[in-house]
Amino acid sequence: MKISFRLLFIVIISVFAFSIFLYGCGKGSDSNGSSSGTPKIIKQNEKGKEFSQFEMGDSLHKWYSQGITGKGVKIALLDTGVDKTCKDLSVTKGINFVGDNPGNYNDDNGHGTKIAGIIGAKKNGLNLVGIAYDSDLYIAKVADKNGNVKFENLIKGIQWAINQHVDIINISLEFEHDNAALHQAITDAVKHNIMVIASSGNIRFPGDTYSAFPGAYKEVIAVGMLNSYGKVYSKEFLSKKVDVFAPGEDIAALYLHNKMTLDTGVSFSTAYTTGYSGLIIQSDKNKGRSITRDSLISQLKKDLEINRSFNLGSVINILAIVLRILLNILVVTLIILTIINWLRKKQEKKRIPLKILMITTIIILIMNVAVFILAGLLPTSTPLM
Numbered sequence: 001m002k003i004s005f006r007l008l009f010i011v012i013i014s015v016f017a018f019s020i021f022l023y024g025c026g027k028g029s030d031s032n033g034s035s036s037g038t039p040k041i042i043k044q045n046e047k048g049k050e051f052s053q054f055e056m057g058d059s060l061h062k063w064y065s066q067g068i069t070g071k072g073v074k075i076a077l078l079d080t081g082v083d084k085t086c087k088d089l090s091v092t093k094g095i096n097f098v099g100d101n102p103g104n105y106n107d108d109n110g111h112g113t114k115i116a117g118i119i120g121a122k123k124n125g126l127n128l129v130g131i132a133y134d135s136d137l138y139i140a141k142v143a144d145k146n147g148n149v150k151f152e153n154l155i156k157g158i159q160w161a162i163n164q165h166v167d168i169i170n171i172s173l174e175f176e177h178d179n180a181a182l183h184q185a186i187t188d189a190v191k192h193n194i195m196v197i198a199s200s201g202n203i204r205f206p207g208d209t210y211s212a213f214p215g216a217y218k219e220v221i222a223v224g225m226l227n228s229y230g231k232v233y234s235k236e237f238l239s240k241k242v243d244v245f246a247p248g249e250d251i252a253a254l255y256l257h258n259k260m261t262l263d264t265g266v267s268f269s270t271a272y273t274t275g276y277s278g279l280i281i282q283s284d285k286n287k288g289r290s291i292t293r294d295s296l297i298s299q300l301k302k303d304l305e306i307n308r309s310f311n312l313g314s315v316i317n318i319l320a321i322v323l324r325i326l327l328n329i330l331v332v333t334l335i336i337l338t339i340i341n342w343l344r345k346k347q348e349k350k351r352i353p354l355k356i357l358m359i360t361t362i363i364i365l366i367m368n369v370a371v372f373i374l375a376g377l378l379p380t381s382t383p384l385m
Contacts, residue, residue, distance in 0.1 A: 059303045060131065063279045070132025070278040072285065075119060075168045076161035078154060079112030081105040081141035083256050086113060088121040088128055094139035095160055097153040105141040110256050112141070114263060115172050117254030118271035119278070128254055131275025132282075138164050143173060151179045154214075158185040162192050167281050170274040171198040171220075172267035174212035183217055190219045195277060195296055197221045199270045200242045209239040216241050221297060223273045225249070225266040226304075233266075244300045246272040276303055334361060 063069075074092070081096065082089055084106045094105035107113045120137050121130035140157035143149040154173065161169050169189055175182075189196050200222040201212025215222035224242035225233040227249045232238065237245070248269030255261040280299045284291045337356075 060279075062303075063283070066283070068279050068283050068286075069123075070120065070135030070275070070282055073132060073135045073168070073278040073282050074138060074164065074166040075132070075135050075170060075274060075278055076138040076140060076157075076164065076166040077112060077116055077119070077170050078140045078142045078157040078161070079107075079115050079170075079172060080109035080143045080145070080147060081107040081112045082116045082137075082139050083107045083110075083113045083254075083258075085258065086117075086254055087258055088124065088126050088254055089113070089116055090120075090122055090137065091139050092136040093164060094141070096141040097156045097160075098141055098144050105139050107141070107256065108145040109143070109147055110261075111143070111147055111172070111267065112139070113256060114253035114261065115170065115267065115271045118251060118268055119170065119275045121254055127258070127260055128252060131272065132278030135275075135278045138166055149173050149175075151175070151182055155181055155185045158182075158189055158196075162189050162194065165192075166194060168274055168277055169194055169196045170270060171196065171214060172270045174199050174201045174215065176210055176212070178211075178213055178216075182214055186214050186217050186219050190293070193291075195221060195281070195291070195293065197223060197270060197274045197277060199266045200224050200237065200240045202266050203234045203236045207236065209236050211241065219293070221273070221277075221293060221300075223266060223270045225269040243297050244273055244304060245269070246276075246304055248272070273300060273304075276300055 081094070082091060082105065084091070091105075094103075096102050096105045116137055116139070117128050117130060119130050120132055120135045121128040123129050123133045138161060140160055142153040142157040154171070158169060186196055196214070196219065198215035198220045199212060200215045201210060202225075212222075214220050221243045222241050224237040224240065224245040225248035226245050227233045228247070230247070232245060233249060246269040248266050249264045250262045251264070251268040251272070253261055253263055253268065277296055277300065280296060280303075281291055284295075
């Protein structure tokens, strides 16, 4: 079959335009590390199917294969409350320190529901599976619908958690300033053998290394943030007081009205760490061992190092990058060959066979599709749709 030069030129330009389009579609999220703003709502899974972003390429199977699921571990969440209608959450006990109704710990913000889902969403055939899905959740609503929290309410929440004899207190909230009464409450919790896990603070702008309290207290396990590929999300975290790092970019979480969302922020790294801590504490309890802050941090680092050393998203991303480099080389080569052919035609010299150019074009098209498919497998794309 004879191929006209004009037809080939149109095909080449079309493929080149298609390359640019697919490259744009294949890009990941441009989240800035803040958990604020409009969350990315994702569709619910089909009935009977659940999603866990933590099972692939991490160390959870080690715990689950031993029957370690967080059972018997009490975890207090000091946040904006939880959505009481959420079918994936089971609350052992809850209280409200915002407003006049102590029994109304319902979440009117969404942040607390996300945190609760990452830590302890039940394995019940619905939507999300939390890390420590058999743990007991104790909910203290200490922040209002705008996510604002007062020192006095957080202190009340800590004191309440102490009285509930919890094993862990999760604080995915932060203050820019120290407070003596808050520090004392944290100290009291630690004296009662409670592990306090808190955010080291989001990076709000380049060079932002402020101390976020209560995470900055020496008694607290402060959490820093990793991106989707197991790398430190921002260099500023290296200048903060951080005891452990955990994933916090594009984390799947429960949301209000039985929806699910992808969100980014060190709050979710904190929840991730708390979920793992629940598994470690159950394991130590089963073996009759006492847990200390240092031993917990040591085990967390081992588990999270497994996650960082093998990350499926990283492997896929590297492969996609290699394909894109080869793709760019081929596209440029094709354009050069086309120009050479055009010049040779003008000079009435022997041209490069059009079949070779067409084969190169087809290879480029196939590689484009491969890059697009790989981009769809990345954590920032649509595995939950």
